[in-house]
Amino acid sequence: MKKKTALVFYYTHENRYSYHALLGALETQEDLQELDILFLEKEDTLVSELPCLLKQYEKVVLGISFCTPQLWSTAALMKKIQNTQQNFSDSFYCIAGGPHPTGDTVGTLKLGFDIVVVGEGEDTLIEFMQKISQDEDPREIQGIAFWNDKGEFVYNQRHRLVDLDKYSPFSAKHHKYGAIEITRGCPYACNYCQTSHLFGSKMRHRSVEKICEFMQNIIVEHPTVLRFVTPNAFSYGNGLADLEFLLFSLKKSLPSFTKIFIGTFPSEVRPDSVNKEAISLVKQYACNDNLTIGAQSGSQRMLDMCHRGHTVEDIYRSVELARQNNFMANVDFIFGMPDETEEDIAKTIQVMNDLVKMGAKIHAHAFLPLPQTAWRKASHAKITPALRKSIERLISQGDLFGNWNKQYRLSTKIFHYLCTGELVQ
Numbered sequence: 001m002k003k004k005t006a007l008v009f010y011y012t013h014e015n016r017y018s019y020h021a022l023l024g025a026l027e028t029q030e031d032l033q034e035l036d037i038l039f040l041e042k043e044d045t046l047v048s049e050l051p052c053l054l055k056q057y058e059k060v061v062l063g064i065s066f067c068t069p070q071l072w073s074t075a076a077l078m079k080k081i082q083n084t085q086q087n088f089s090d091s092f093y094c095i096a097g098g099p100h101p102t103g104d105t106v107g108t109l110k111l112g113f114d115i116v117v118v119g120e121g122e123d124t125l126i127e128f129m130q131k132i133s134q135d136e137d138p139r140e141i142q143g144i145a146f147w148n149d150k151g152e153f154v155y156n157q158r159h160r161l162v163d164l165d166k167y168s169p170f171s172a173k174h175h176k177y178g179a180i181e182i183t184r185g186c187p188y189a190c191n192y193c194q195t196s197h198l199f200g201s202k203m204r205h206r207s208v209e210k211i212c213e214f215m216q217n218i219i220v221e222h223p224t225v226l227r228f229v230t231p232n233a234f235s236y237g238n239g240l241a242d243l244e245f246l247l248f249s250l251k252k253s254l255p256s257f258t259k260i261f262i263g264t265f266p267s268e269v270r271p272d273s274v275n276k277e278a279i280s281l282v283k284q285y286a287c288n289d290n291l292t293i294g295a296q297s298g299s300q301r302m303l304d305m306c307h308r309g310h311t312v313e314d315i316y317r318s319v320e321l322a323r324q325n326n327f328m329a330n331v332d333f334i335f336g337m338p339d340e341t342e343e344d345i346a347k348t349i350q351v352m353n354d355l356v357k358m359g360a361k362i363h364a365h366a367f368l369p370l371p372q373t374a375w376r377k378a379s380h381a382k383i384t385p386a387l388r389k390s391i392e393r394l395i396s397q398g399d400l401f402g403n404w405n406k407q408y409r410l411s412t413k414i415f416h417y418l419c420t421g422e423l424v425q
Helices: 013-026 043-056 068-080 082-087 099-103 105-110 122-133 195-199 208-218 240-253 276-285 300-305 312-324 342-357 385-396 404-420
Strands: 003-010 036-040 057-065 092-097 115-117 144-147 153-156 290-296 328-335 361-366
Touching (some): 003 043, 043 057, 057 122, 068 082, 092 122, 099 195, 115 122, 208 240, 240 276, 312 328, 328 342
Parallel strands (some): 003 036, 003 057
């Protein structure tokens, strides 16, 4: 006799935080406690196991979250499971979610997905799995897009954002832990960034009470390191007093050997948010010896053009404050932003050189066009010989790191896809 329903996550390292949030939401639902949830981490294992699972369960839902740089590998995977979809079409659902599916809904459906979860997925996945478990049509819920029986595109828009306090950011039941998301949303909507489009322009914060409660639930199994997911680590709540209350509360409730890291991977800080008070909080409550500072360009013209909302002077000041307080400053720069001129590049080179002399390290990125963003169909500017020479010199000195070169090559492929819809290898 077949089991009822299985939810299978293609559990990739790059997307683990997204899956953790979805798991935390599912675990709040009494009627889904018996749902079998499986985690398959390797593509070959997923391809080979799916037919076996479909013989064991009445219904199988495969969930895949991915970002735009993962588009090509996801398309290749969907081709490999095409026969399985055809052979088990009445009992197998492939659903996609995450940044790329949200921004490129039609393109994602064309890859072969049955359903695309648009935007935040917690509420939507709960309702989807409830419909599946009750043998009802999941296409009735909000927050999804699909082709109807006539081959027409349908989008059932969801009109409310997720209340972060409703759900845990990780899974105690399945022992899936990691950085805790404390804030969603961003008011800046930078031309290259998808965050404001995914999560809204108003920042939403998980309450101190709920953060401490969720941490208490996992303290026995995962007590040693605490990191945060947030668009700007110094923007929690309505000011630094709220951030201090959060850090104080966590410090008070967690074991003394728990290490708190804030303002560093996997989040960063905006240059204009770095001040003496913020630095003091990191020194008092956290263990990190570095800050990740999002500069992005050394040209004020480019900062204004992409709506960064801070100045070049803010960059210098934030690095100076970090170094004065013995923090390594890892400063993010994006090379090849659209319409960047040689003058803009020269200014960026000068700022990078100045920051390195101050003791900073450069974390180098290349511009990637992303769906939904203002620059989604903008081609990258060329990496000039002067910039390449400067990059190579800083690398040789040990002062620059990052996957900018790989991203630069990928940028051309993404640009072509977003303009034409063609996936070129």
